[in-house]
Structures are given as C-alpha cells and as structure tokens.
Amino acid sequence: xxIQSLVHTIFHAIIFFYSxxxxxxxxxxxxxxxxxxxxxxGEKGVSALGKYxxxxxxxxEYLVSALTAYRSGLRQSEIMNAMVTNLNDQDIKNLxxxxxxxxxx
Amino acid sequence: xxIQSLVHTIFHAIIFFYSxxxxxxxxxxxxxxxxxxxxxxGEKGVSALGKYxxxxxxxxEYLVSALTAYRSGLRQSEIMNAMVTNLNDQDIKNLxxxxxxxxxx
Numbered sequence: 001x002x003i004q005s006l007v008h009t010i011f012h013a014i015i016f017f018y019s020x021x022x023x024x025x026x027x028x029x030x031x032x033x034x035x036x037x038x039x040x041x042g043e044k045g046v047s048a049l050g051k052y053x054x055x056x057x058x059x060x061e062y063l064v065s066a067l068t069a070y071r072s073g074l075r076q077s078e079i080m081n082a083m084v085t086n087l088n089d090q091d092i093k094n095l096x097x098x099x100x101x102x103x104x105x
Numbered sequence: 106x107x108i109q110s111l112v113h114t115i116f117h118a119i120i121f122f123y124s125x126x127x128x129x130x131x132x133x134x135x136x137x138x139x140x141x142x143x144x145x146x147g148e149k150g151v152s153a154l155g156k157y158x159x160x161x162x163x164x165x166e167y168l169v170s171a172l173t174a175y176r177s178g179l180r181q182s183e184i185m186n187a188m189v190t191n192l193n194d195q196d197i198k199n200l201x202x203x204x205x206x207x208x209x210x
Binding site for chain 2: 047054057060066
C-alpha cells in the first residue's frame, strides 16, 4: 500500500464515520422531536385514525418536502401548519430520517 | 331457531356477501385504474423516487381525502391536479381501496 492510498483510505474512513454519526444523530434527534407528531401519527408513524396518514417507512425526501410545504403554507392544513411552524430545516430532516426508517406496519 | 332469527341470519348473510363483493370490486377496479399512478408511485404503491410518496399500506380514508383535495384544487400539485381531474368519487374509492390493501414494502 502506497502512502497515497493509505491517506486515501483513512480519509474515506473518516468521512464514512462522520456520515454515520450524523445520520445516527439525525435519527435520534428526530425520535426525540417526534413526540409532537405521535398523538395523531402514532409513536412510530402508524396512525390510529384513518384520516391521518401513516408516516412510517415513507420516503425521506417526500417527508422533507411535505413538512417544508406545510411550514411555508404552500400546503394547507390548519393542524399541520400550526404543528410545523417552529421547526427549522434540521428538525425537519431529523423527523424525516426517523419516520422513513421505521417499519411501515 | 325461530323464523325471526332465521330471517335475521339470512339478511345478515346477504348484506355480508354483498359488502364483500363490493369491496372486491372496488379493489379490482382500483387495481385496473392504478396503472395511471404506477409510473411515479410504483405498481404496488412503492415509489422508485424519493420525491414521490409511497401509497402502499396508506390509510384508506387519507388516500380518499388526498385525492379528493387534489381534484378540487384544495391541495396543489401540477402533476397530481392533472392526474386526478377525470376521476369520479368511485374511482377515488377504488384506488384508495387498492393501495391501502397493499403491503407497505
């Protein structure tokens, strides 16, 4: 192994470690924050009532866009617009990470 | 068994049979109609791209309300408003029956 390839490997290991940690942080922070969603959408995103969508196993990207649209008012819902008003971009990413990684039933 | 309870049992059997048939019809009609959704949402409601939500295993009532809101324009999406414009209430019910009964992954 040349010095160059060793440096390359170490560099990628650091990036991989950092990415894994970040993703785990997002998940855990999302789980913490999800208590505000749980009353309607269930603790793990399987809602008890038919009028509330399941969130478990939903696409990360879709969840981010739905929450962002509720926050901006592009998507209208009296309940949801109020629920997300104080979420920042990182909160939204965290919640989407948490719900997208739940089993869907 | 009295005549009254026999009549009662037969009456309920007919209602049950009729309901089952109707539900099966809704499912099959929904499956037929779902080809218009499949390009984005996948054949069974598991979408290939993150920006399109999974529909499989989603709540029936939520799916009906989402499609109805897209049709009325209450919920805005250039693609979805166009996709649902020709659906009648029964079509929407059929699609919601089909997708809500799919395994969610």
